[in-house]
Each structure stands twice: as C-alpha cells, then as structure tokens.
Amino acid sequence: MKQRGVTVWFTGLPAAGKTTISQGVERELRSRGYSVELLDGDIVRQYLTKGLGYSKEDREENIRRIGFVAQLLTRNGVIVLVAVISPYREIREEVKKRIRDFIEVYVNAPLEVCEQRDPKGLYKKARAGELRNFTGIDDPYEPPLHPDVECRTAEETVEDSIQKVLQYMEASGYILLAGM
Numbered sequence: 005m006k007q008r009g010v011t012v013w014f015t016g017l018p019a020a021g022k023t024t025i026s027q028g029v030e031r032e033l034r035s036r037g038y039s040v041e042l043l044d045g046d047i048v049r050q051y052l053t054k055g056l057g058y059s060k061e062d063r064e065e066n067i068r069r070i071g072f073v074a075q076l077l078t079r080n081g082v083i084v085l086v087a088v089i090s091p092y093r094e095i096r097e098e099v100k101k102r103i104r105d106f107i108e109v110y111v112n113a114p115l116e117v118c119e120q121r122d123p124k125g126l127y128k129k130a131r132a133g134e135l136r137n138f139t140g141i142d143d144p145y146e147p148p149l150h151p152d153v154e155c156r157t158a159e160e161t162v163e164d165s166i167q168k169v170l171q172y173m174e175a176s177g178y179i180l181l182a183g184m
Contacts, residue, residue, distance in 0.1 A: 007038055009078035010178045011103045012169065014087040015096060015148065016111030017140045018126060019118040021157040021165065025111060026087040028166035038083055038179060043070055045088035058137040064095045071099030078103055083178065091139045093146040107176065109169055110151035115140050117158045152176075 012029065014022040023044055033040045049056070053069050056062040067090050074084045090096050100106045118140065119127040130138035137143045153172045155165035174181045 007081055008178050009081045010105040010107060011074040011078045011084045011086060012107045012109060014109045014111050015090045017113060017115060017118045017145050018089060019121040019123060020111040020113040022087040022111045024162055025155060025165045026085045028162060029169050030085055032170060033083060040083045041077055042085045067095045067099060071102060075103045078105055089139050091145045108148055108151045109153045109155060110148045111155050111157060113157045
C-alpha cells in the first residue's frame with residue numbers, strides 16, 4: 005500500500021495517556037496494513053537518548069533527536085507516532101517546522117488526574133523531593149496553543165481519543181478508514 009508519511013506527536017503531562025492512545029492508534033493502523041513506527045519516550049530514553057538528563061537543555065536535545073528520527077521515517081512514507089512529554093512549546097514548534105507532515109495531539113488531563121493515575125509512582129517521588137525537574141511539579145509543562153487534536157482523557161474514553169486521532173488523520177488525507 006502506497007501511503008503518505010506523517011508524524012503524529014502526542015504531548016502532555018506524565019500519565020496523561022499519551023502511550024495508551026498512541027498504542028491504540030498503532031494497533032488500528034497496523035490492522036489496516038499501514039507501515040507504522042511508535043517512538044515512545046520511555047523506550048527512546050533507553051537507547052537513542054540514553055545518558056541525557058532532565059535539565060531543560062537535555063530535554064530539548066532529547067526532543068531534537070526524536071524529531072530527527074521521526075523526520076527521516078516520515079519522509080520515507082512511514083506513519084510515525086511519537087509519545088513524549090515534550091514539555092516546552094518552543095522545541096515542539098522547532099521540530100514541527102522541520103517535519104512538513106506533522107499532527108500535534110495534545111493529550112490533556114488535569115495534573116490531579118495524572119497524579120491519581122501515577123502508574124510508576126513518579127509524582128509521589130517528585131512531591132517527596134526524591135525526583136528533581138519533574139514535569140508538572142517543579143518543571144513546567146507548556147500546553148500547545150493550537151493542537152490539531154485535543155484528547156481530554158479525564159472526560160473521554162481511550163477509544164474516543166483513538167477515534168479522534170484516526171478521524172483527524174483521515175480528514176487530513178493520511179489514511180482511509182473505510183469500514184471503521
């Protein structure tokens with residue numbers, strides 16, 4: 005199947021639902037025969053950006069590297085799903101300008117909800133002072149001003165969020181959802 009490459013960038017607070025939604029989108033697209041790669045922040049930090057810390061400079065370098073890989077894959081016709089906190093608006097915009105085919109998905113959940121979910125116990129550690137520079141606690145998260153898609157994960161189901169992303173991708177001409 006000839007397909008058009010695109011980067012779908014999921015951004016939001018830790019535990020907002022970025023990985024869950026991106027994995028659901030990946031499953032749907034693969035089941036329909038699309039060539040898809042998922043770049044998840046936790047996995048990328050184990051390999052591509054290992055050794056980078058959580059200072060503003062290191063976070064920006066992390067996003068630049070992920071953006072570079074996404075750009076290469078996108079221009080070669082792959083649908084790239086990127087699920088990373090990417091807390092700073094300016095670096096997200098920088099990456100967006102480099103990748104022509106780019107969809108920004110804001111996975112929006114209130115801080116209180118993310119803290120309640122806290123699957124890795126990181127918010128608890130950050131609140132106790134055991135983790136420094138934790139996004140949403142002692143490091144800022146700058147929400148997108150005009151995301152292409154906004155998933156409000158405290159108000160909608162995971163399936164609703166997945167469908168929002170897929171429908172936007174179809175409306176933008178990247179995929180066909182015939183029979184969905």
